[in-house]
Amino acid sequence: MIQPGDTWSSIGIGKYSLPLAATAIAMGGHVRVGLEDNNKMPDGSLATNESMCKYIAELAKLMGRELATPEEARKILSLPVEWKDRILPQLKEPEQETKE
Secondary structure (H helix, E strand, O other): OOOOOOOOEEOOOHHHHHHHHHHHHHHOOEEOOOOOOOOEOOOOOEOOHHHHHHHHHHHHHHOOOOOOOHHHHHHHOOOOHHHOOOOHHHHOOOOOOOOO
16 A cells, blocks of 8 residues: 555564564665663663664664654654754753752
């Protein structure tokens, strides 16, 4: 049902997330990873979002795939450029109360 030019990605749960990511990379698709799907790295150690993303990025490079830049990813996903920094104000640490 996928047509030429369609954007698609894989999502696997648990032990299937990384094999499905590799399959999607091989087939020309995109990959979504995160702790909500899998909390283990291939060696069995606990994952972080950062370690999972680094692993998939390295895997994609080894398989000959170029990584999208943030600008390219926004274009692929049809996200308006004006949205790119809208989350930043929400990520700032709340000011610590000083005790006198």
